[in-house]
Amino acid sequence: MERLKDKVAVITGAGSGIGRAAAVLMSREGARVVADRSSDGAEETAGLVEAAGGRALPLTVDVTEEDSVAGMVAAAVTEFGALHVLCNHVGGTDPRKDLDLLRMDMDEFDRAVALNMRSTLLGARHAVPHMIRAGGGSVINTASVAALVGDVLQTSYGAVKAAVVSMTKSIAVQYGPQRVRCNAVAPGAVVTPALENNLPEEVVTSLKKGNALPYLGSPEDIGHTMVFLASDESRYLTGQLLVVDGGMSMQSSAAPGRRAMLPR
């Protein structure tokens, strides 16, 4: 399988969770670059990529700092000679501080803007010129189903992920003529360290009930979608949001209760 043959991919947040899964899956298809804030995480992911027969460059980056992002992209191009794919994957908020409107920690709001929006913009801003030089490319932004619905908490998270969806469309429109595609993935509940460390067991159980499918997602479920978006199989797809959520966001809120009433 060489769906990403000869492509160079930078994946931020590849030191754990979904980003790591995407890096390993992409490595089965071509060369890649791994970047992450924690150098241990990046080194570990690079080890997994190489064990799977791929090539990886572990880098330490802070995606909220423009110089750091510029350095990451430059290092990728120096090492592999080009850049075709960028996964702007780092994001999230601290659910203990990202609360409702009245109790919102405003420092956390600013951090959310930097970690999700600013990082997405910076990554694309530095990667797109190399993609144009390479004759085209694919920017893949990580949004969330939180961008699509209102919630009682995590006000910032929903808002910044909705902004990621908006930026995705603008980038797609602006650089489509140069064959640079830009799409976003909206994961639903995915079992990663971020989910396991931040959410109490009862919330995880309620998330499962909210899905049409009887299970939560794995990092690989999202990684496979990213491989598709990185590959030329999706060459006619741009400016879109692919919702990969086990049916969570399309299911009627009445469905779990009605399902419980169905004859077994």
Ligand SMILES: NC(=O)c1ccc[n+]([C@@H]2O[C@H](COP(=O)([O-])OP(=O)(O)OC[C@H]3O[C@@H](n4cnc5c(N)ncnc54)[C@H](O)[C@@H]3O)[C@@H](O)[C@H]2O)c1
């Ligand atoms: N896990 C889920 O259920 C879920 C659902 C929807 C969306 N998402 C989104 O997926 C993305 C990652 O989620 P995950 O569950 O894989 O998270 P994760 O915590 O497992 O991984 C995040 C990675 O980002 C790195 N990172 C954090 N801050 C950084 C910075 N400033 N610079 C560079 N690297 C940094 C961390 O070191 C870590 O390796 C986020 O954008 C998140 O909003 C996750």
